[in-house]
Amino acid sequence: MSAAGVALMLGGAGILLAASPAQAAEVSYRTECIPPPISGLPAVQGTTKVQITAPAEAKVGDEVEVVWKTVEAASKNPDVLDLEKDTVKPTGTVTVGGAGSGELKMEGPRQNPPIPKNSPMVLPDMKGKLKLEKAGEITLTPGAYNINVSKPISTDTKCSPKETVPVAARIKVTEGSGNSGGTTTSGGTTTSGGTTTNGGTTSAGTTGGATTSGGTASGGTTAGGGGQSDFPGKEVAVTFACKSPGPAGISSKVTINAKKNGGSYDLVVKTAKGVMNSPAALPAGALKPSMAVVVGGADKGTVPVTGPANKDPLEQGKPVDLADMTGTYKPGAGGKSTLSPGTLTIDVTLGGQKISIPCTVKGTAQASLELDTTAQPGGAAGGDSSSGGSPGGGSAGTDGGLAQTGAENDGALRALALVAGTVILLGGAVFTFTPWRRLRGTR
Structure with a gap:
């Protein structure tokens, strides 16, 4: 031929x-x-x-x-x-x-x-x-x-x-030099400008440009005596793995700062600018962050911190700056206690329906702050802080736990977003046969 x-x-x-x-x-x-x-x-x-x-x-x-x-x-x-x-x-x-x-x-x-x-x-x-x-x-x-x-x-x-x-x-x-004798296939496909051997991923990957290392395991600033009230934390690099429909991963620098308030501490958690891309075009007030700060060392538990929703509308695919998250840590044990980033949860609300996207820490997050604590009645020792459990209902652990907003949360999984007056299933582009009439009946 x-x-x-x-x-x-x-x-x-x-x-x-x-x-x-x-x-x-x-x-x-x-x-x-x-x-x-x-x-x-x-x-x-x-x-x-x-x-x-x-x-x-x-x-x-x-x-x-x-x-x-x-x-x-x-x-x-x-x-x-x-x-x-x-x-x-x-x-x-x-x-x-x-x-x-x-x-x-x-x-x-x-x-x-x-x-x-x-x-x-x-x-x-x-x-x-x-x-x-x-x-x-x-x-x-x-x-x-x-x-x-x-x-x-x-x-x-x-x-x-x-x-x-x-x-x-x-x-x-x-065997040969490879300069002759080869043939391409038919079918009208183009052979120039193709993809490389490493292929690619299907969704947006890590954003924010943060590194994945930095800081020591103990990390943070140690609270001393002398009537000190403000305790700035150290910036630590954290990589989060998110569940669909969130991004595949988020890398960010996180800082946990504390201010003494009686026997408790007011916490402020900051993330990097442009920590993630907006999953969709969202109106003001639609996206809200929260985190379960992990307590370690002498004390144990998690402390929920929550940030306000976005003030301005967000464009799909454009970088999002998460607002500072605040909460109160009440120590449950005396000694040197550490505060580390834990599960980050992104809540998206449309038409009164909320979708929660949990992003768990990959590996072990380093401590951003170390405090000399004194036990308070109803404090965090042995469980969650008295101000409530983790934002997603997760348990404490070195990786910040897993907020219960994934496959186990049937309400979140079946949540419908009301967009332009039309009920659409988020993630409706899956390959499936479904009794959708049952879902439409909830409009």
Whole structure:
């Protein structure tokens, strides 16, 4: 068979080669898709049909492009929400076998036509680049994939195979310089400007630019005698892992300051500027932060601190400055007690309905402040401070506990946002079949 064309194109870290089309078979496999936790919906069983294309032949040293085309997704867009143009972004993994091994990360652009309710999901092609390092036959098999929908609020639906998936494409790799003999696949896909081998994540990652280290384990400022009343804390770096529909993670510098007030301490907790991006266009008063400050050392427990809601409207995707959070710490034990950042909770309220997004500390947060405390009646020793438990109802611990606002909170998961007079399910772009009439009856 004569070559359809040969072209050398620089791409990423290597040279991509073009020649006769590869024969890539379409494969189907049973799939389970997990809707975002906020939806409160059950898992969906469906069938995914995928076509993987790659060069039929290449040489050791070549970097080739692999394309994943989703012929049929596991389910239709449910009868809940029309998806706008360019709001859907897929990512996935292709298993590399035979003469190679490992997983190739695949990523598609946020690019789709408008997808009406109760119609097939239309996903853009995903791409990834594979460096060939060994002669032999390489096999490519599609696997798990993730669907991110950016509006009305960012949500992820995670889909994984429930059976052994057939090989979808093969590459014959021979020894050589890699400057000739390779071929690209057909199908009208573009080979320039593709994604890199490390793929990408499906949602906005860490924001704020803070580092993940700093400070000592004891940390903070030690309260001395001499009638001191103000105790400034030390700025410590903290990384939070958030549940959907919040950001995947938040990194921020956090400072806990205290002012003595009788036998108690008035706390002020500050975070970095632009600590997160707004999950949606929100009116004034819609977003409110709180935190469960962890008490350690001689004393034990958590102290809830709460900040006021945003004064000005927030634009979707734009950085958000969280207001200072305040609360009162009443010591329950005497000695040196530490105060460390704990679970950060972001409450979003729309139309009288509230969604709570818990962000738990990854690892162990360092102490921002150390105080010489004197036990007070009803203080924090052995449990939560007398001013109340953690904002999310979590328990104390070195990681700040976990606010009970995730999958266990059925009310929050099924909360509806009233936007422009229309009831829409946040995270409605999941792949599922649902008795939505029951939910609509709550309007």
